Amino acid sequence: xxxxxxxxxxxxxxxxxxxxxxxxxxxxxxxxxxxxxxxxxxxxxxxxxxxxxxxxxxxxxxxxxxxxxxxxxxxxxxxxxxxxxxxxxxxxxxxxxxxxxxxxxxxxxxxxxxxxxxxxxxxxxxxxxxxxxxxxxxxxxxxxxxxxxxxxxxxxxxxxxxxxxxxxxxxxxxxxxxxxxxxxxxxxxxxxxxxxxxxxxxxxxxxxxxxxxxxxxxxxxxxxxxxxxxxxxxxxxxxxxxxxxxxxxxxxxxxxxxxxxxxxxxxxxxxxxxxxxxxxxxxxxxxxxxxxxxxxxxxxxxxxxxxxxxxxxxxxxxxxxxxxxxxxxxxxxxxxxxxxxxxxxxxxxxxxxxxxxxxxxxxxxxxxxxxxxxxxxxxxxxxxxxxxxxxxxxxxxxxxxxxxxxxxxxxxxxxx
Amino acid sequence: xxxxxxxxxxxxxxxxxxxxxxxxxxxxxxxxxxxxxxxxxxxxxxxxxxxxxxxxxxxxxxxxxxxxxxxxxxxxxxxxxxxxxxxxxxxxxxxxxxxxxxxxxxxxxxxxxxxxxxxxxxxxxxxxxxxxxxxxxxxxxxxxxxxxxxxxxxxxxxxxxxxxxxxxxxxxxxxxxxxxxxxxxxxxxxxxxxxxxxxxxxxxxxxxxxxxxxxxxxxxxx
Ligand code: SF4
Ligand code: SF4
Numbered sequence: 001x002x003x004x005x006x007x008x009x010x011x012x013x014x015x016x017x018x019x020x021x022x023x024x025x026x027x028x029x030x031x032x033x034x035x036x037x038x039x040x041x042x043x044x045x046x047x048x049x050x051x052x053x054x055x056x057x058x059x060x061x062x063x064x065x066x067x068x069x070x071x072x073x074x075x076x077x078x079x080x081x082x083x084x085x086x087x088x089x090x091x092x093x094x095x096x097x098x099x100x101x102x103x104x105x106x107x108x109x110x111x112x113x114x115x116x117x118x119x120x121x122x123x124x125x126x127x128x129x130x131x132x133x134x135x136x137x138x139x140x141x142x143x144x145x146x147x148x149x150x151x152x153x154x155x156x157x158x159x160x161x162x163x164x165x166x167x168x169x170x171x172x173x174x175x176x177x178x179x180x181x182x183x184x185x186x187x188x189x190x191x192x193x194x195x196x197x198x199x200x201x202x203x204x205x206x207x208x209x210x211x212x213x214x215x216x217x218x219x220x221x222x223x224x225x226x227x228x229x230x231x232x233x234x235x236x237x238x239x240x241x242x243x244x245x246x247x248x249x250x251x252x253x254x255x256x257x258x259x260x261x262x263x264x265x266x267x268x269x270x271x272x273x274x275x276x277x278x279x280x281x282x283x284x285x286x287x288x289x290x291x292x293x294x295x296x297x298x299x300x301x302x303x304x305x306x307x308x309x310x311x312x313x314x315x316x317x318x319x320x321x322x323x324x325x326x327x328x329x330x331x332x333x334x335x336x337x338x339x340x341x342x343x344x345x346x347x348x349x350x351x352x353x354x355x356x357x358x359x360x361x362x363x364x365x366x367x368x369x370x371x372x373x374x375x376x377x378x379x380x381x382x383x384x385x386x387x388x389x390x391x392x393x394x395x396x397x398x399x400x401x402x403x404x405x406x407x408x409x410x411x412x413x414x415x416x
Numbered sequence: 417x418x419x420x421x422x423x424x425x426x427x428x429x430x431x432x433x434x435x436x437x438x439x440x441x442x443x444x445x446x447x448x449x450x451x452x453x454x455x456x457x458x459x460x461x462x463x464x465x466x467x468x469x470x471x472x473x474x475x476x477x478x479x480x481x482x483x484x485x486x487x488x489x490x491x492x493x494x495x496x497x498x499x500x501x502x503x504x505x506x507x508x509x510x511x512x513x514x515x516x517x518x519x520x521x522x523x524x525x526x527x528x529x530x531x532x533x534x535x536x537x538x539x540x541x542x543x544x545x546x547x548x549x550x551x552x553x554x555x556x557x558x559x560x561x562x563x564x565x566x567x568x569x570x571x572x573x574x575x576x577x578x579x580x581x582x583x584x585x586x587x588x589x590x591x592x593x594x595x596x597x598x599x600x601x602x603x604x605x606x607x608x609x610x611x612x613x614x615x616x617x618x619x620x621x622x623x624x625x626x627x628x629x630x631x632x633x634x635x636x637x638x
Binding site: 078080081082083084085086089335336338339340355359397401402 | 429
């Protein structure tokens, strides 16, 4: 039992990998077709490549919408148990088929388009958002060769394509011809544009350390020492950058406490107020796909991607390990959502411009100095220094600021 | 400057405190009561039972009802329907009687022979209609209630629970305390496919040894 499990954890598709020197998924499929499907192997190369690419497309188009199916249920269950409820229980054992039932319901719903709205924009908007959140998956490395395209500007591409989402949001808000939608869209625009900056800066910190924009290079850079070579622990500045990135990422995907664009209590449903049926489902899928994508990026940049925890063993490595890490981050996102209340607009901007951005700039400076001093920053001694600084920093903050803040009305843990 | 860092510290600290609380909540057993599937409230540890004195369904111990119609009169929504039929003058269904409530929550209806005041360590003999004379030790007796002579038929005692608003006024005015609200789980189960099932019929014409059709005739003649 254990060896089989270990093998699966390390290398889920042994026969593929045995021969694969392939760099990405379409090459992998190509090699698989060449060696395992004899009647296709006789075809000319370009045709075969086209087939391989289409196969990869099909895999992603089939797998990615399944994510929200699972994530929505997970979200509902997590929120329910945090609030001492049980969540959906009726459809299937413990309600596992609830999202499927909801999806079927959404398909059958009337597809309503506001008469006074801008029809074309209204129809196009969900597809833009949907397509953009899908396109992000193209550059996320799920494993050594489970990657659609190993772009040499990988992380830059991800940032660029995820910024396009805001155009879709504004289109949806404008085309709905509803004040709630428009307000939501404008808030979303302000929010995403603001939080793009700390995200970019904290990604820059990683890029400065790795000296490459390629996603695979970033992952490769985190191998060797197991958990210690993960970029979070590599320098104290990346440790801060991870938190800055994660906070801004939550804001990017419009989740509580930064869900001002959707703010149910103020704006009905924000930019998708007027949407119904399958178009609404597209927004919904995009939201959860985004959530997964952002967590996957955080796991790739800071938590070692598909590299494992223990050096040599690659336990919690490979594709399953990567998915587990990502799911943990997704869980933290849900957890935060059901802990914190929504921010006010001014608090949102305050947090971004007065706290996250200055901290990110400080990080960039710090990383620059760090790289200058410790040339080979994968030296265990240097990582030890960084860990020491992180721990001392946390203890120091507690001693210096914790005491001081206890005089002001500090939040206390209730025993409830 | 110091304020700035202490703001950051406070923000991070309070978020972590909040997350710790929600994480603890995550593993607490949920309080949800899966109602149609879980019928017993005792199954869940942290769920309160239905509180005592809960205003549930109305129930009439029809044997004790004296047909005074006080409940019908006070009901604000007029959802109690009572018809009675007086016996000819001088006749009575049964004479004044004693209801002996026993400690095991059963009751015996009949005349207590001899002194109605019950002394300790004696036996009480009760003359009942169905079982003849019954003897019970006096320590089993909880209390004795006198029942007035019955000089009427109670043909119809219906309460339309779909109109009732559970004010409980009818139970307060009832002189014999025979109209009560049930505060157990049976008192909250209503679901039915037919609205007419919510009209609770308490009258038992067969109680008076009177054929049912005659009772119906009497109703029609009303
Ligand atoms: S509890 Fe119902 S039946 Fe009794 S008086 Fe109130 S409304 Fe009428
Ligand atoms: S008030 Fe009580 S005794 Fe009088 S008719 Fe109503 S239920 Fe019967």
